[in-house]
Amino acid sequence: MVQIAVLGYGTVGSGVVYLLDKNRDIISKRINDEIQVKYILTRREYNKDKYASKIIMNIDKIVEDKDIKIVAEVIGGVTDAYEYTKKLLKAGKNVVTANKELVATKGTELFKLARENNVKYLFEASVGGGIPIIHPMIQCLVSNKIDKIVGIMNGTTNYILTKMLKDNLSFEEALKNAQKLGYAESNPAADVEGIDTCRKISILSSLAYGRNVNPDLINVKGIDKITLEDVKVAENKGYVVKLVGYSKRVGEEKAEIIVTPCAIKKNHPLANVDDVYNAILVSGNATGEVMFYGKGAGQFPTASAVCSDIIECLDNKTNVEFVWSDEKIEIETPKLKCLDNINIPIID
Amino acid sequence: MVQIAVLGYGTVGSGVVYLLDKNRDIISKRINDEIQVKYILTRREYNKDKYASKIIMNIDKIVEDKDIKIVAEVIGGVTDAYEYTKKLLKAGKNVVTANKELVATKGTELFKLARENNVKYLFEASVGGGIPIIHPMIQCLVSNKIDKIVGIMNGTTNYILTKMLKDNLSFEEALKNAQKLGYAESNPAADVEGIDTCRKISILSSLAYGRNVNPDLINVKGIDKITLEDVKVAENKGYVVKLVGYSKRVGEEKAEIIVTPCAIKKNHPLANVDDVYNAILVSGNATGEVMFYGKGAGQFPTASAVCSDIIECLDNKTNVEFVWSDEKIEIETPKLKCLDNINIPIID
Numbered sequence: 021m022v023q024i025a026v027l028g029y030g031t032v033g034s035g036v037v038y039l040l041d042k043n044r045d046i047i048s049k050r051i052n053d054e055i056q057v058k059y060i061l062t063r064r065e066y067n068k069d070k071y072a073s074k075i076i077m078n079i080d081k082i083v084e085d086k087d088i089k090i091v092a093e094v095i096g097g098v099t100d101a102y103e104y105t106k107k108l109l110k111a112g113k114n115v116v117t118a119n120k121e122l123v124a125t126k127g128t129e130l131f132k133l134a135r136e137n138n139v140k141y142l143f144e145a146s147v148g149g150g151i152p153i154i155h156p157m158i159q160c161l162v163s164n165k166i167d168k169i170v171g172i173m174n175g176t177t178n179y180i181l182t183k184m185l186k187d188n189l190s191f192e193e194a195l196k197n198a199q200k201l202g203y204a205e206s207n208p209a210a211d212v213e214g215i216d217t218c219r220k221i222s223i224l225s226s227l228a229y230g231r232n233v234n235p236d237l238i239n240v241k242g243i244d245k246i247t248l249e250d251v252k253v254a255e256n257k258g259y260v261v262k263l264v265g266y267s268k269r270v271g272e273e274k275a276e277i278i279v280t281p282c283a284i285k286k287n288h289p290l291a292n293v294d295d296v297y298n299a300i301l302v303s304g305n306a307t308g309e310v311m312f313y314g315k316g317a318g319q320f321p322t323a324s325a326v327c328s329d330i331i332e333c334l335d336n337k338t339n340v341e342f343v344w345s346d347e348k349i350e351i352e353t354p355k356l357k358c359l360d361n362i363n364i365p366i367i368d
Numbered sequence: 369m370v371q372i373a374v375l376g377y378g379t380v381g382s383g384v385v386y387l388l389d390k391n392r393d394i395i396s397k398r399i400n401d402e403i404q405v406k407y408i409l410t411r412r413e414y415n416k417d418k419y420a421s422k423i424i425m426n427i428d429k430i431v432e433d434k435d436i437k438i439v440a441e442v443i444g445g446v447t448d449a450y451e452y453t454k455k456l457l458k459a460g461k462n463v464v465t466a467n468k469e470l471v472a473t474k475g476t477e478l479f480k481l482a483r484e485n486n487v488k489y490l491f492e493a494s495v496g497g498g499i500p501i502i503h504p505m506i507q508c509l510v511s512n513k514i515d516k517i518v519g520i521m522n523g524t525t526n527y528i529l530t531k532m533l534k535d536n537l538s539f540e541e542a543l544k545n546a547q548k549l550g551y552a553e554s555n556p557a558a559d560v561e562g563i564d565t566c567r568k569i570s571i572l573s574s575l576a577y578g579r580n581v582n583p584d585l586i587n588v589k590g591i592d593k594i595t596l597e598d599v600k601v602a603e604n605k606g607y608v609v610k611l612v613g614y615s616k617r618v619g620e621e622k623a624e625i626i627v628t629p630c631a632i633k634k635n636h637p638l639a640n641v642d643d644v645y646n647a648i649l650v651s652g653n654a655t656g657e658v659m660f661y662g663k664g665a666g667q668f669p670t671a672s673a674v675c676s677d678i679i680e681c682l683d684n685k686t687n688v689e690f691v692w693s694d695e696k697i698e699i700e701t702p703k704l705k706c707l708d709n710i711n712i713p714i715i716d
Contacts, residue, residue: 039511039654047511049578050690144508150655152500152508159507160492160500163387163395163675230397289661292640299659306387306672307498310662311647313637314655324654327511335683342398 024330025059025082027104028095029075032118032145033060035323036092036330037071051331058088061104079104083111090333092326093117094145102126109133109141116329118145118322124219128232131343142329147173147220148298150321151314155328157227157302158343164304166228169267170367171300172293173220175317176204176211177243177263181281182294184251185260191246203296213242214263214279221265224300225277229269230342231349233277239353240279250281250362257359259283260291264367268354276354282367283359290367372678373407373430375452376443377423380466380493381408383671384440384678385419399679406436409452427452431459438681440674441465442493450474457481457489464677466493466670472567476580479691490677495521495568496646498669499662503676505575505650506691512652514576517615518715519648520641521568523665524552524559525591525611529629530642532599533608539594551644561590562611562627569613572648573625577617578690579697581625587701588627598629598710605707607631608639612715616702624702630715631707638715 026033037057040047048054059082060074069075082088091113095101101122108115109130117123122130123143134141144154148171157166172178176198183194195212198204210216222235243263254261264282269275284291289311293299298316303309315321356365374381385405388395396402407430408422417423430436439461443449449470456463457478465471470478471491482489492502496519505514520526524546531542543560546552558564570583591611602609612630617623632639637659641647646664651657663669704713 043511043513043654046513050510052690150652151658152504155508156500156504159680160503160676161672162398162679163391163672165391165394230394287640289640292635292637304498304672306391306668306675308663308666308669310499310660312658312660314658318656320654321656324509324511324652327654328508331510332507342400 022053022055022090022334023058023087024055024090024092025061025088026057027061027091027093029060029062029066030094031319032094032322032326035319036094036326039320039323039327047331051334053334055330058085079107083107088113090114090116090330092330093119094326095119096121098122098125105130105141106133109137109139112137112139114139114333116142116326116333118326120146120216120219120223124222124235127223127226128344128346140333142332143223144329145322145325147223148300148312148314149316149318150324151298151300151312151316153300153312154227156312157224161302161304161307164306166302166304167269168303169221169224169228169265169300170290171221171224171265172262172290172298173265173300173316174211174217174263175296175298175315176208178293178298179203179296180212181243181246181251181261181263184248185255188248190248191244212244214240217263217265218279221267221277221279225267225275226344228267229275229349230344231347232344233275233349233351237351238277238279241281243281246281250364253362254283254359254364258286259359259366260286261364262290262293266354266367270352273348274350274352276352278353281364283364284367288367370401370403370438370682371406371435372403372438372440373409373436374405375409375439375441377408377410377414378442379667380442380670380674383667384442384674387668387671387675395675395679399682401682403678406433427455431455436461438462438464438678440678441467442674443467444469446470446473453478453489454481457485457487460485460487462488462681464490464674464681466674468494468564468567468571472570472583475571475574476692476694488681490680491571492677493670493673495571496648496660496662497664497666498672499646499648499660499664501648501660502575504660505572509650509652509655512654514650514652515617516651517569517572517576517613517648518638519569519572519613520610520638520646521613521648521664522559522565522611523644523646523663524556526641526646527551527644528560529591529594529599529609529611532596533603536596538596539592560592562588565611565613566627569615569625569627573615573623574692576615577623577697578692579695580692581623581697581699585699586625586627589629591629594629598712601710602631602707602712606634607707607714608634609712610638610641614702614715618700621696622698622700624700626701629712631712632715636715
C-alpha cells in the first residue's frame, strides 16, 4: 500500500483522485501494489464530497506524516506551491507536479533540493497535458543530442485559430466561443498572449540543452493581434497559422528560442493539429524527427500524466540522474523569414 | 563504468556501438556514468574494423563474464537470438532487444524468465524504431485503460503506398524503387505481406490488454494485391490507402485485431504520415487519443531505442512490474465497412 497526498482539489486535483479510483484494478495489477490517497489539501471544507474525510487544510500534517512518500502538487502558481514543494522535498517526500510556471521558473532549485534529499521532483503533466513528452525526452531519447523542438503547446489558442479559419470568425468571436465551451478562461491572457507556451518551451529547451532556459529571456508574441485576414491570406498561400514554441540549438551554449504565431505549410506534420490538440516535434541526432500528439490539457489527460509520475516515484532510483544545470545558456531570437504581405514568420 | 555486450553487428548492432561512442559525452552527463562496449558477438572476424578487438564468436564468454550486466540482442530471428536470450537471462544479465519476432512469439516466456532472475527484458526498439512507444505505453499511460490502437508501423510499405499515390506507380514499380533505395529488402515478403506489422500490433495489443496476443491468431492482409487504381479511387473519395495494424478492446477477454490496407480520411491524424515514417495512435480512457510519430526503422533511430533500454537497465528496479500474462485472450477480426467499389476497409 502506497499512501499519497494531493495538494489542490480543482479540476486536475479531483481528476487525479477520481482516476486513481476508477482505474484502480488496472493500476494495481501493473505495479503490483495499491495507491491510496490519504490527504487532499484544500483551502476550504468539502463536507458533502465523497472524499471529504481525506480533506485537510494544513500542509504540515502531510510534511510530518512519515507514511506519505509521494505528494502530487496541482495547486498552480508560484506562491504556496513553491513553499509547499520546498518543505516537502526537504522532508524527504517525492513531489510530482503539473505546475509549468513553477518548473519553468524554480525548476533548477527544486531539482537540486530533490537530489540533496534523495527524492524525485517529476513534471510530466507540466507540458502537453496527457501527451507523454517529458518522460520520452528524458528517457527514450536519452542517447540523442536534441537539436530542435517545435510545438503547438496550448490548446486554447489552437482552438481559437482553428475556429477563425474554419468558421470565418474574428479573434474576438472565436475567443468568446472558446470561453463559452470552457476552453478559455475568463481572463485568457496567459494563453492568448503566449505566456503559457513560453513556460512550456522553456521547460523543453532546458531539458534538451541541459541548462536552465529562463522563460523571461524568451521573445513572446501571442495571437491577440492575429486577424481573420492574416489567417485567410496564409491559407491562400498554402499555410495555416499556429501559435508555436520554437527552440533550436546553436552550438553548446546558445539557443534560438521564440514563441510566435507561425505560418506552417499544409503538408507539415504540425499543420493538421487542430482544435484543442497539441503536438510537439522533437529532433534528435540519432532518432530524427519524432512527434508527440494528443490533448494538451483537460482534467483526465492531465491527471493521467500526474498519475504516471506518482507511479514513477515508486522506483527507488532513476536511471537518468541529470535534469538540467544552472549553467548559463545564451538565448537569441531566431531570424525567421516572414510570409509575403503579412508579418507572420514561416516554420519549415 | 557499465560494461555491456552487443549481440549482432549488422545495421542496428553497428549503429548501437557507433551511437554510444558518438554521443558519449551527452549520455555520460545524463546518467552520471559511462557505458563501455566490452564484447560484440558476430559470426565472423572483422579484422580491419575500429572495434575489431571487441569481437568474439562465442556467446559463453559473455554469459560467464560477471562484469557484463547488460546485453543488447540485435541478431533478429528466433533461433540463436532465442537461445542466447534464455542463457543470458538465466545468468542474471539484463537483455534489451530490437527483435519483434522474438518478443511477439516468445515474450511471455522471456518476461517470466527475466522476473525469475530479477533482471529486465526490454524491447523499446521492437516497435516504431526510434519512436518512443513501448516505454510511453508502459510508463506514461500506466494509469489508463487502453481501448484501441491504430498504427502505420511499417516504413517499407508506407513508402511504397506513398510512391504509388504521388508518382502514379504500380505496386511492382514502387517496390523496385524502394529496393533500389534500400527501403525494401530483396525478399520483401515480411514487409509487404503484413507479417512485420502483425508482430508489432501483437506486441502493442499484448501490452494494452495485459495478455499475450499470439500473432498467429491475427488475420493479416498485405499490400501486394493493392493496385494503382485502388489508390486512385480512394483518393477521389477523399481517402488515402495505408497498411494499418488495428486493435480494439472488446470487454476484458476479447479483442478485435487485424492487419490490412485501409482507407483513411484525409483529415485523420494518420493520413499525412508519408514515406518511411510511422505513426501509432493509442486511445486511453483518461488521456484520450495520443499519437507517436517518427522514423519507424533505420540504423540510428533503432539504435537510439536500443540505447535508451540499455540505460533503463541501470535502474535496479522498475516501477511497472507487470508486462503481460499468458492468460487467454480471444482474438476476432473486426467487421469494418469497406469503401464503395473497392474492397478496402475504412478506418475512422
